[in-house]
Amino acid sequence: KTGLTALDYGFVNTAATASKVTYIDGDEGILRYRGYPIEQLAENSTFLEVAWLLIYGELPSADELAAFDERIRRHTLLHEDLKHFFSALPHTAHPMAVISSALSALSTYYENGSSSNDPEQVELTTIRLLAKLPVIAAYAHKKSLGQAFLYPDNRLGFVDNFLRLNFGTMAEPYESNPVLTRALDRLLILHEDHEQNASTSTVRLVGSTKANLYASVSAGINALSGPLHGGANEAVLQMLAQIRDSGESVQRFVERVKNKEDGVKLMGFGHRVYKNYDPRAKLVKDSADEVLKDLGISDPMLDLAKELEQIALEDDYFKERRLYPNVDFYTGVIYKAMGFPTRMFTVLFAIGRLPGWIAHWREMNADPQTKIGRPQQLYTGSAVRDFPRR
């Protein structure tokens, strides 16, 4: 028979991947990193402490965390030659394209050091990625502004160093703002892992070929950049701005979404796994008001987002399809209040997700049973046929 479809086979391949890193219950809206509920980690922990938890499986002792922090600080400098790499790119380059290509370029400075089989090198690459991705990200931001790059200041903590690289200038020192630092640290925690999402599955698939961690993470960044995945946080702000600038009512916009006019979607809504409220979206929404108030900012975009959510949650179209806000729906409003341009939003997602990518790659790489990834195919093409006689 020709033209078979997956439905003819009566099933869709659901081969599952085993992992100890993160647990999600999509119906109950539960998310736990190594067994700890995300709500408790967001409230009580820090980005680096959670990164250690994800990568090594247990919370670090105070000494372990201090040593981890110190090692990361001592690896923040990029090779000077990478500046030529950045100068070759147009200032209009999308920061996601900059950081994914910069990570591939970074690996060329550690050619023999990026082996997957040497535990010492895997450890060093882990530290280098955690230390250098934020610097590369800030360079992408500065590049887009036409501003000079700053050098990392190892006296500063992880988040403060990153904020200073983005918002400090050669002309004046960066004043740390504890509200900004704490808010960004929490947002990064909320993004650190999410089991077998598209970008993490990409990192695992690339890593399963024994490609090194730089190459695997660079591939993950590219997967994350899509507007159906991490790129959604940027797409949400574009959607809100389009509604505001068009003068279209929120109700009319929602009608267009329901009628699927021009394929328009309610960005920041829906999820492959959560068929309930994404627990991260709830935490972000709760902190959005607090962060904007603490920063002394009021943004009509936040009110517009809340109005949009309210209408959608009461509408049968979204209820029947179990569409709720996901992690991307409210984050952009906070990133905007912090001063990040919209095109940096998904870069912030990538910095947050890096520890999860590393944890999954190391979990897979350490397992001797790991086989090269090879997704099963259901053939639905033509049956055998002869080439026509000529």
Ligand code: SDX
């Ligand atoms: C992330 O996997 C992860 O864990 C990802 C992530 C992580 O931490 O790594 O959580 C991060 O990527 C969050 C998702 C960010 N993406 C967006 O916000 C983009 C908008 N959302 C959609 O594109 C969609 O909801 C997906 C891609 C997120 C999920 O798609 P599904 O589960 O495959 O849903 P579907 O496409 O099968 O849709 C089911 C129905 C369809 O309607 P019908 O054909 O049945 O009439 O729901 C509709 C869809 O049209 N639908 C939407 C919608 N999402 C689904 N309609 C309007 N707006 C939407 N956002």
